[in-house]
Amino acid sequence: MTQQSRRQFGLSASNRAPYYAWEPEGPTVKTDIPGPQAKAAIAELDEVFDTRSLNMLTDYQKSSGNYIADPDGNVLLDVYAQIASIPIGYNNPALLKAAQGDDMINGLINRPALGNFPPSDWADVLKTGILKVAPKGLDQVFTAMAGSDANETAYKAAFMWRRQHERGGAHVEFTADEMASAMDNKLPSGQTELSIMSFKTGFHGRLFGSLSTTRSKPIHKLDIPAFDWPQATFPQLKYPLDAHAAENAAAEQAALAEVEHLITTYPAPPCAVIVEPIQSEGGDNHASPAFFRGLRALTRKHNVLLIVDEVQTGVGATGKFWAHDHWDLQDPPDMVTFSKKAQTAGYYFGNPELRPNKPYRQFNTWMGDPARALLFRAIVGEIERLDLVRNTARVGDYLYGKLEALASKYPGQFANLRGKGMGTFIAFDNPRRDEFLARAKKFGVNIGGSGQSAVRLRPMLIFQEHHADILLEALEKIAKSW
Amino acid sequence: MTQQSRRQFGLSASNRAPYYAWEPEGPTVKTDIPGPQAKAAIAELDEVFDTRSLNMLTDYQKSSGNYIADPDGNVLLDVYAQIASIPIGYNNPALLKAAQGDDMINGLINRPALGNFPPSDWADVLKTGILKVAPKGLDQVFTAMAGSDANETAYKAAFMWRRQHERGGAHVEFTADEMASAMDNKLPSGQTELSIMSFKTGFHGRLFGSLSTTRSKPIHKLDIPAFDWPQATFPQLKYPLDAHAAENAAAEQAALAEVEHLITTYPAPPCAVIVEPIQSEGGDNHASPAFFRGLRALTRKHNVLLIVDEVQTGVGATGKFWAHDHWDLQDPPDMVTFSKKAQTAGYYFGNPELRPNKPYRQFNTWMGDPARALLFRAIVGEIERLDLVRNTARVGDYLYGKLEALASKYPGQFANLRGKGMGTFIAFDNPRRDEFLARAKKFGVNIGGSGQSAVRLRPMLIFQEHHADILLEALEKIAKSW
Numbered sequence: 001m002t003q004q005s006r007r008q009f010g011l012s013a014s015n016r017a018p019y020y021a022w023e024p025e026g027p028t029v030k031t032d033i034p035g036p037q038a039k040a041a042i043a044e045l046d047e048v049f050d051t052r053s054l055n056m057l058t059d060y061q062k063s064s065g066n067y068i069a070d071p072d073g074n075v076l077l078d079v080y081a082q083i084a085s086i087p088i089g090y091n092n093p094a095l096l097k098a099a100q101g102d103d104m105i106n107g108l109i110n111r112p113a114l115g116n117f118p119p120s121d122w123a124d125v126l127k128t129g130i131l132k133v134a135p136k137g138l139d140q141v142f143t144a145m146a147g148s149d150a151n152e153t154a155y156k157a158a159f160m161w162r163r164q165h166e167r168g169g170a171h172v173e174f175t176a177d178e179m180a181s182a183m184d185n186k187l188p189s190g191q192t193e194l195s196i197m198s199f200k201t202g203f204h205g206r207l208f209g210s211l212s213t214t215r216s217k218p219i220h221k222l223d224i225p226a227f228d229w230p231q232a233t234f235p236q237l238k239y240p241l242d243a244h245a246a247e248n249a250a251a252e253q254a255a256l257a258e259v260e261h262l263i264t265t266y267p268a269p270p271c272a273v274i275v276e277p278i279q280s281e282g283g284d285n286h287a288s289p290a291f292f293r294g295l296r297a298l299t300r301k302h303n304v305l306l307i308v309d310e311v312q313t314g315v316g317a318t319g320k321f322w323a324h325d326h327w328d329l330q331d332p333p334d335m336v337t338f339s340k341k342a343q344t345a346g347y348y349f350g351n352p353e354l355r356p357n358k359p360y361r362q363f364n365t366w367m368g369d370p371a372r373a374l375l376f377r378a379i380v381g382e383i384e385r386l387d388l389v390r391n392t393a394r395v396g397d398y399l400y401g402k403l404e405a406l407a408s409k410y411p412g413q414f415a416n417l418r419g420k421g422m423g424t425f426i427a428f429d430n431p432r433r434d435e436f437l438a439r440a441k442k443f444g445v446n447i448g449g450s451g452q453s454a455v456r457l458r459p460m461l462i463f464q465e466h467h468a469d470i471l472l473e474a475l476e477k478i479a480k481s482w
Numbered sequence: 483m484t485q486q487s488r489r490q491f492g493l494s495a496s497n498r499a500p501y502y503a504w505e506p507e508g509p510t511v512k513t514d515i516p517g518p519q520a521k522a523a524i525a526e527l528d529e530v531f532d533t534r535s536l537n538m539l540t541d542y543q544k545s546s547g548n549y550i551a552d553p554d555g556n557v558l559l560d561v562y563a564q565i566a567s568i569p570i571g572y573n574n575p576a577l578l579k580a581a582q583g584d585d586m587i588n589g590l591i592n593r594p595a596l597g598n599f600p601p602s603d604w605a606d607v608l609k610t611g612i613l614k615v616a617p618k619g620l621d622q623v624f625t626a627m628a629g630s631d632a633n634e635t636a637y638k639a640a641f642m643w644r645r646q647h648e649r650g651g652a653h654v655e656f657t658a659d660e661m662a663s664a665m666d667n668k669l670p671s672g673q674t675e676l677s678i679m680s681f682k683t684g685f686h687g688r689l690f691g692s693l694s695t696t697r698s699k700p701i702h703k704l705d706i707p708a709f710d711w712p713q714a715t716f717p718q719l720k721y722p723l724d725a726h727a728a729e730n731a732a733a734e735q736a737a738l739a740e741v742e743h744l745i746t747t748y749p750a751p752p753c754a755v756i757v758e759p760i761q762s763e764g765g766d767n768h769a770s771p772a773f774f775r776g777l778r779a780l781t782r783k784h785n786v787l788l789i790v791d792e793v794q795t796g797v798g799a800t801g802k803f804w805a806h807d808h809w810d811l812q813d814p815p816d817m818v819t820f821s822k823k824a825q826t827a828g829y830y831f832g833n834p835e836l837r838p839n840k841p842y843r844q845f846n847t848w849m850g851d852p853a854r855a856l857l858f859r860a861i862v863g864e865i866e867r868l869d870l871v872r873n874t875a876r877v878g879d880y881l882y883g884k885l886e887a888l889a890s891k892y893p894g895q896f897a898n899l900r901g902k903g904m905g906t907f908i909a910f911d912n913p914r915r916d917e918f919l920a921r922a923k924k925f926g927v928n929i930g931g932s933g934q935s936a937v938r939l940r941p942m943l944i945f946q947e948h949h950a951d952i953l954l955e956a957l958e959k960i961a962k963s964w
Contacts, residue, residue: 038602045605048613048622052841055598060588071602082595083847095591100582106542108590108857109577111825113564116537120520120553123527131530140530145627146848152689156706163705179700185708193707206846207634208691208709218661219842223645224638225675225709226667227690340847343593359534360701364688365565365822366628371853375590 019386019462020089023065026470027444028075035072055080056446063090066460066467068446076441077470079424080448084280084312084458087341088382092462098378107370114143114367125370129377130344133315135308135322137332138348140355143368147311147339148205153362154335154347155196155209155272158305160356162194162271165303170357195229197262197270197304201282201451202234204274204309213274216282216451230266232259234279235287239416252291256298263302272305272334277323278419280312283451284427286418289327296331305334307347315341316383316461319393319423326422341461343379344372388461389423396423399457399468403428406472410479424463429453436478443474501868501944502571505547508952509926510557517554537562538928545572548942548949550928558923559952561906562930566762566794566940569823570864580860589852596625596849607852611859612826615797617790617804619814620830622837625850629793629821630687635844636817636829637678637691637754640787642838644676644753647785652839677711679744679752679786683933684716685763686756686791695756698764698933712748714741716761717769721898734773738780745784754787754816759805760901762794765933766909768900771809778813787816789829797823798865798943801875801905808904823943825861826854870943871905878905881939881950885910888954892961906945911935918960925956 034042038057045051056076062069066089068078078086088095098104103121112119119125130141142157144150164170181188198204198213205211206220212227214220235251238244263270275295279285299306313323315338320326324333332350339345346368356362383389400420407414412431419426430436433453440447450456459467516524520539527533538558544551548571550560560568570577580586585603594601601607612623624639626632646652663670680686680695687693688702694709696702717733720726745752757777761767781788795805797820802808806815814832821827828850838844865871882902889896894913901908912918915935922929932938941949 041602041605045600045608048605048608049600050597050622050624050837050841050844051600053597053845054600057602058594058599059602060592060594061584063592068599082593082599085593085595085847090592091588092591096587099587099590102543104590105578105581106573108581108586108853109574110542110545110572111564111567112540112542113567115532115535117540117550117564118527118531118533118536120523120539120541123523123530126527126530140532142532146631146846148846149628149631149689155690156688159707160705174700174704178704182700182703182705182708183697184713185694185703185710195707206638207631207689208637208694209689209707212667212690215665218656218664219840221664221667222656222660222843223642223664225641225677225691226664227707227709228667231666355532358701359532361704362532363535364628364630365567369851369854371590372851 018464018466020065020093024067024075027067027077028073029442029444030074031072033070033072033074033441035070035074037071041071056441060090065089066463076444076446077467077474078446079457079459079463079471080446081458081460083340083448084317085340085343087315087379087461088388089460089462092382094382095375095378098375104371104374107374111366112370113365114370115363119370122370125373125377129373129380130342130346133321133380134348135324135332135336138336138350140349141346142349142362143344143346143373145366145368146345147337148207148210150311150337150339150345150347151204151213151274151307151309152207152209154307154337156362157335157347157349157354157356158196158272158307159194160361161305161354164353164357170353193268194271195227195266195268197230197232197259197266197273199234199275199279200231201285202274202276202279203281228268230262230270232262234285235291237286239418248288252287252294256291256294259295260298260302263298263304270304272307273299274307274309276309277313277326278318278422278425280456281450283454284418284456286422292324292327293329296329296333300331307335307337308333309337311337311339313425314338316389316392317341317423317458318425319389319396319421321389323422323425341379343375344368383461386462391464392423392461395463395465395468396426397421398465399424399471400426402468402472406476406479413479413482424457424459427454427456430455439478439481440474443477445471445474500946500948502547502575506549506557509549509559510555511924511926512556513554515552515554515556515923517552517556519553523553542572547571548945558926558928559949559956560928561939561941561945561953562928563940563942565822565930566799567822567825569797569861569943570870571942571944574864576864577857577860580857586853586856589856593848594852595847596852597845601852604852607855607859611855611862612824612828615803615862616830617806617814617818620818620832622831623828624831624844625826625828625855627848627850628827629819630689630692632793632819632821632827632829633686633695633756633789633791634689634691636789636819638844639817639829639831639836639838640678640754640789641676642843643787643836646835646839652835675750676753677709677748677750679712679714679741679748679755681716681757681761682713683764683767684756684758684761710750712744712752714744716767717773719768721900730770734769734776738773738776741777742780742784745780745786752786754789755781756789756791758791759795759808760800760904760907762938763932765936766900766938768904774806774809775811778811778815782813789817789819790815791819793819793821795907796820798871798874799823799905799940800907801871801878801903803871805904805907823861825857826850865943868944873946874905874943877945877947877950878908879903880947881906881954882908884950884954888958888961895961895964906939906941909936909938912937921960921963922956925959927953927956
């Protein structure tokens with residue numbers, strides 16, 4: 001964007017300079033998407049790889065900053081960002097530098113079994129990277145590969161922790177019955193099943209344990225065996241919030257009452273509750289800080305662990321580094337899981353009791369990827385250098401204000417606008433959502449959906465006011481085009 | 483190793499030249515392991531990361547080829563290789579070159595959601611890498627992150643495939659009851675539970691679904707909920723094989739009969755059987771090609787899928803690229819899973835019906851890691867260039883012969899020697915196994931164990947006769963030192 005056009009949009013050039021000079025000034029749409037080049041490549045790919053979920057074949061070499069490119073020369077403003085996974089832009093120069101570093105190359109070509117043969121600088125890599133941004137009260141980390149196994153290893157820690165309590169402590173040895181029944185996938189005699197509780201419309205992954213807590217859509221779950229674990233209703237808030245304050249507070253109270261009821265009565269009592277700060281795949285469902293403080297109090301009261309799933313909300317997008325920082329908790333969660341923008345995955349914990357009583361109970365060959373951990377360290381460095389969490393909070397407020405105006409101007413097109421004060425983690429409902437997303441591409445923007453009808457915005461942390469203006473202009477064009 | 487010492491060991495220098503000139507000539511043991519430097523670093527690491535499973539703190543920069551180094555200047559011949567995960571040596575120059583390439587850097591810093599936004603060259607990356615070495619009869623791939631999720635996504639494919647058959651085909655839509663019950667983690671009315679069958683002492687991962695099929699040790703399974711899935715006895719062969727031919731054949735027949743009994747009578751019938759070509763974590767348990775051909779015939783007869791778990795056996799170590807190539811199957815497995823030496827993970831399949839009937843049923847955000855897929859392509863290139871699978875077959879035969887001699891000389895120390903004709907994938911039992919492994923370090927070799935008493939050899943594919951001689955010398959020193 002030129003100085004002139006920036007002025008035209010009413011932006012102050014001084015504090016709104018682009019972070020990176022190499023970005024295009026705006027989108028370019030040359031062909032239908034997919035265009036002829038993409039179509040040919042997709043047909044070739046489909047011979048060996050399922051392409052039915054393909055959204056846009058991407059030319060990553062030509063993508064830069066907030067812009068995603070395709071093989072036909074189309075360049076879109078990307079506010080989907082690989083399902084919220086790109087933190088600081090395509091081909092970020094700081095990441096390029098990190099990728100060329102000796103330690104990165106070493107981490108890439110000499111992949112360690114981290115539990116057995118950690119690199120001698122592993123403590124330093126963790127402390128200057130992943131742990132530098134650890135949530136308050138949590139100072140230890142178990143590294144993993146992706147969001148699903150981050151959650152599942154956290155569940156395993158919860159089960160082991162609860163059983164250890166039942167046994168009477170870390171020093172109590174396993175009985176012969178416990179060892180024999182475990183080998184037979186059975187409970188030892190006299191023991192009751194335990195469970196992990198999650199919320200309706202929540203999403204926590206697609207492997208067998210995590211999928212048992214995922215409750216977003218049938219297509220994720222059909223035909224896959226699942227554990228008989230409880231689900232509580234997530235408060236379904238009405239918008240605008242200030243017009244429905246009493247009703248929403250009542251919905252949250254009812255949800256908390258249901259949580260307590262399930263904790264105290266479910267045949268397989270939960271040893272942990274997992275919750276997303278904003279239910280992301282399930283449709284961008286929010287709840288108030290008071291609800292989450294209530295959930296922390298309830299879980300503490302009943303000796304149930306609280307796992308906060310920050311796989312999609314973490315790493316700055318809500319205008320705080322962790323979305324649960326918005327809750328102002330005095331008593332931190334027991335575990336916080338992360339992935340996506342971290343480019344690596346795992347869970348944080350603070351309580352030493354969440355280290356199981358014996359080694360090899362929480363273990364696997366790789367336990368993460370040092371190359372990806374190094375990349376996260378570089379991402380953290382760039383977030384700090386450019387103060388990107390604060391940027392996202394400010395740009396989010398700017399964007400939200402303009403979206404409110406659009407919502408007034410085009411009733412029904414930007415329904416249930418939500419995410420105020422949550423950085424750029426903003427969503428709205430559109431009655432013809434899928435068509436809305438398809439048209440967005442024609443107007444130069446790549447946007448994703450969630451739940452049944454939500455348009456979810458997931459810009460990168462380097463999304464600035466001038467990007468917001470381009471997005472808003474495209475959104476208005478779509479609304480006008482119906 | 484010098485020309486002179488190579489001659490001294492009776493090696494022909496001409497065809498036994500080291501693949502890489504930068505390797506040390508042999509191990510160096512300067513201190514106890516861990517030495518003072520390592521001890522200090524481990525104490526620091528333990529503050530934030532569980533170190534109780536730590537085997538050896540590693541200096542990867544100083545490691546090279548078959549040799550692993552630590553911060554105290556110790557350099558060991560490594561025949562454990564990050565739990566069988568290092569294929570072509572530490573700091574391999576071909577991988578260094580690949581890591582510095584533009585496409586690798588691009589794959590590292592622009593991580594795609596592969597199911598939605600695959601790179602435009604993804605078909606090419608797959609075809610020139612992962613798919614170039616696809617097992618016979620299997621021409622499609624689902625990419626994943628690690629062995630556990632490779633197996634679990636294969637299980638999901640099996641469940642969806644079987645239910646599709648029950649429904650009457652891909653065109654039959656899901657019923658309202660199916661969709662509602664799935665959201666409630668329940669079966670639709672009238673449906674029977676299905677299962678995945680595995681073998682006793684087998685290992686298939688540590689997440690909730692894969693752990694339900696893992697039957698190696700209680701420590702992996704204690705306190706973690708598991709599905710009620712069947713386990714069949716894996717034949718327990720007696721050694722030497724030629725002295726127990728009839729008995730072993732009977733054990734294999736009995737195991738197959740048990741498999742058929744479980745398939746036809748288990749309350750939750752298996753839709754798939756998963757098996758390792760050599761049970762690796764469970765103690766290096768072998769079975770004959772005839773057993774596996776029988777298993778293929780039985781699963782085919784009963785319309786049960788056969789999943790071959792090549793996470794540890796794959797990529798050359800048995801003297802064939804895939805261990806199941808030893809079976810001489812006319813009818814290929816339905817799925818083959820891979821990880822470890824591939825540095826990436828996933829499963830191969832051939833049958834188009836193993837693509838579920840709708841998109842987003844087999845999906846996740848990352849679906850693997852392009853950087854790791856590129857690394858595997860470079861590994862495949864180096865394996866081909868140096869003919870490393872053939873090398874491993876030849877060196878394995880050499881090593882096995884020398885181990886037979888050691889076993890005769892030191893009765894009981896190298897018991898149940900196994901892996902003849904299986905490349906360097908060789909193991910033996912030692913009554914004081916853990917002490918054996920500890921002493922190996924003092925004599926300059928890093929070796930791993932498996933099961934209760936097995937010493938498992940997992941050299942890299944660049945392990946040559948002169949490395950075998952160093953290993954054999956160390957093994958004899960240990961045997962003598964009791």
